Amino acid sequence: MNAPRIPDNLASRLAHIEPFHVMELAKMATELEKAGRSMIHMSIGEPDFTAAPPVLRAAEQAMREGRLQYTAATGLPELREAISGFYRNVYGIDVAPRRILVTAGASAALLLACAALVERDAEVLMPDPSYPCNRHFVAAFEGRATMIPSGPEHRFQLSESMLRQHWNDKTRGVLLASPSNPTGTSIEHGELARIVGAVREQGGFTIVDEIYQGLTYDDAPFTALSLGEDVIVINSFSKYFNMTGWRLGWLVVPESLLPQFEKLAQNLFICASTVAQYAGVACFSPEAIAIYEERKAEFKRRRDYIVPALREIGFDIPVVPDGAFYVYANCRKLADDADALALELMREAGVVMVPGLDFGSYTARDYVRISYATSMENLQEAVRRLKNYFASRKR
Template identity: 55%
Template structure:
């Protein structure tokens, strides 16, 4: 057999998938399982997008596009920043990608030399750190607890930056915690990184699903901040594999060269269909759905409190609650397994998201309808003996 690259050994298994696999086996055996596990909206693409896909396919618009994406979509994305986030982004800085993962892969390939470190909070979304590893870099996870809103701070950058550090990656709002980096803190982080000639990359795939206060993009921090976003979460197009980058103007040619050679182009049909996301009528639907997610969060937080499931930091975005279950178990993976088998509720142990206190936490996703979440809380109450 061919010898695998050593980087493969540095990429951890996705433990959430093991729990989901167990859930699938239970369902196949006839058990009713409530999924509060995978981060995929229960909403799907809106009718206007599906109609646009059909029209594009029937008219033969399925051939290669420009490597950076079709101009109309790049302009629509730039306009979205202006109207929704009060941020001015030149369309020439927008690069359409094969999902947010594709965006992050392009960015890491362009920015990280082999062996360089990238600072990230612990906990963090596992794919983000593994993409850094796949690009030859070394993710350096910085323990970031409730006092930090589970996020990096400027102090973290000052304390942990070394000559081997290339930059930082933060997600706001975050998976798994649903917490955002406060705008002033994010500005301080960017300033510290800028002073060290590094890169600041902000994963904003859940920015559209923010609930408390203004939704503010890191685009306002300057043209040197790199943004990653996606059509998967706010626009509910997970399987369409479409995302985008916003990069500094001087880096666009390098990113284009890389995209031309590595990706060729994102899905042409998905791009043409995604144009339908930006009409006023479509945006009204997405905002209504955002309200549904907020309603679910606002139901769950007091329910968790009543059940004695601690939520150290109130989530202000995405569709996750990061709960400290240490009052009920010493190992969150064991707790998740018992919760699944005894209560029929599937949640994700903190083991996937880092090393710092991972045994204490479970991530609960509320990307499922409210009636099922109500049933889940009743089941958990019975499980904990507090119904």
């Protein structure tokens, strides 16, 4: 596909940044709903839960007391302490609060990381498929995202051997996600350690997006921070903590890089939302954590329902997702083109899912991403609609 022509008064880098197709699909579904159609949304990765009551109370208290001024660019000290305690309590590792930068969502954390580490024409390795905005963050700083095809035999993730095969003189680092969007799959701990070791040998950087790390269902909790202080980790309050619209995240960086990251944060953002930060502190209270763990168990229950149900319909799911709230399903038995199928199912069955087009070229025609971040009732109704639709096509 040829890059679109960019008007002369706009930066040429925009030619390398594609639209976020899932958002375009969601807009189409909304228009159909306005016309009276019933839609079940299994597209956007947004929990159907909202912030827990202790979090809402903390935000209300901050507003009543007028604690609404700027914070330090690195975030409220008590929030950084709370995040540090979270790593200690859940993962059994000590992460100094000074290494933690609070950001305006994980997107701001990724922006800071790319601003600090990606130079013009520098190559950053990542798997195909992967979250589309990751490659666009690299492109925004005139770097090049090198998308390495990865199939179910590698859990749709990179491996040490793939990294060594593709590393060249222009490669500066890797950008990984575990668990991944769109696949819901994690990198096996030993493999991730080998990847980090290989990058370290090359003098490169390793960024690991862990925004779904709180939503892992089958293994003990694990963070890439346990592999060394040179690993840069990104996390968010959006997924496990159900705070998508609050725009709050964090970034853990090597202490030696902190002054440079702080300088960028001061200039680009000033600080994350103060109200959201005070609310974020309450996320780590025992009352809130108990609520989030109950919701995590509900996500697992939904996964355990939807995976066999989709397989019964005819979707091929070669790797059961172990985290997040996505199923990456091969639809070749049902259609020749995933993009066309997604549009067809939205218009004819009222079920919205995302074609692989957003996530890379390797699996674009064969896979759809299905989000189970909706109620069990909605999932059951979606399965009923899909069964009825495919049954009607056979007649």
